[in-house]
Amino acid sequence: MNDFTTIPDYGLSWLEASGDHSDIVLSTRVRLARNLQGHAFGTRARVNDRQAVLANFKEVFARSESLMKGTLLEMKDLGPRARRILLERRLVTSDLIGKTEGDLPAGTAVHFSHRDPLSVMVNEEDHLRVQSLLSGLRIQESWEIVDSLDEELGQELPYAFHHEFGFLTSCPTNVGSGLRASVFMHLPGLVLTKEIGKVLQGLTQVGLTFRGLYGEGSDVVGNFFQVSNQTTLGKSEEDLVDHLDKIVRQVIQYEMQARQVLLRDARGVTEDKIWRAYGLLRYARALSFEELMNLLSGVRLGLSLKLLPGLRVYTLNKMMIFTQSAHLEQAVGKDLGSEERDSHRAAYVRRILSSEGDVITNS
């Protein structure tokens, strides 16, 4: 099963560019980490712990009307490429599918809700990771969706909960609420005006943290940043969510100011950068993923500043996902070497830009 037809919107609704500030904020994710009593978790979980947790989850799944309407995918039933596609769509993590094809961890699965962009990873670092991934800036909404599924699961499953420390997690940095809310932002204005260092430093001072495109430890590519809460213990979920929302809105204001500075003080250079990026995407014959991300950053900025009329944010979001290796391989139906990948990637970009990315040039 490689087409994911049973998952709502194929798990891609977060690309639709529909939420607030969707040109700057690509998506919002809220996740809760939960563990079950009586079983080891994380690296200490043995195969029988993992199987028991999955069996427990499946029992709830079979009893609950709302869960049953959704889709449960066990990683062992998917081919390696299908698993990588889920990873590239940001629906599972590399912990869930293993670092290489050979080391798929036992008992890993993901459940997708039938309605909301809401899912549960089973046997990740924690027994359960309940998460929602929405388009644009919608932290509160994302939290509410997650909260209500967590309530339902909590009535059926014996969560590991400590009267003082709260929800117990594999990593002590998640304990308490187990909540991590993160917002995926595009901040080229702050990078180009060299204000980004100050902003990122400011984030760490107010209890937030930032990461690159693919979460913990990953590089910042294409001026994309994931901003999230650093601490999980000692504040209510609502306070964590409100605080992140407030600070992210401030960062958006700074980013918009930086963009105005660019237009005022360096309009020529900025326009040139944007059009060069568009030109390269439109005509290049080979693109590495990193180069593509950097060019998309320029084009996204141009779209946001209304310098590239006719382009849509959705088109750019889609390009980010469908140009990753497993998606390219899926499209051609075979494994690809890195050179082949780069040329298929460039071909996909040219095709999509000529069909839905024509820009009116009125120089």
Add this chain to the structure above:
Amino acid sequence: MPDNLCDNCGSKAATVNLTQIENNEMFSYHLCEDCAAQKGLEATTEPPASPLPDFLAQIGDEPREEETSNSECSFCGLAFTVFRETGRLGCPHCYETFESHLRRLLRRVHGGTKHVGKIYLPPDPTVSEIEKRMEALRRKLNRAVEAEDFERAAELRDRIRSLEPV
């Protein structure tokens, strides 16, 4: 008669609740301290635990190195040294095994050790667990009402109602 007066003398404030079961019938009495003493009861407030161990834990008194480096979780077998290396715990029981070290760690990472968010209700909850959960839900409800999020407020009200005694 206001219901906070002693059931026996009727003049002093009742501070002791006495429940007796006689011939399969339950009787509840609310007594003042004096009448309770006459019946041979003492106020059941527990003597305060010695504050010293807590205090020492709070100021981050390092436990002796050999004590922690040899310790191991009796449930999952995680050794303290491995936890130190990986930063990952192995099971809920680890939180008790390595409690004193964890307290210091949590204080450093989160600025405190007390969870103030959602309260999970186990399948067989105690009265105080139910009360704590209701309190947390009421806070959420107030917030939803303030934000004029009435759909959310209705959902929270249902959750609270389901916990109220019938």
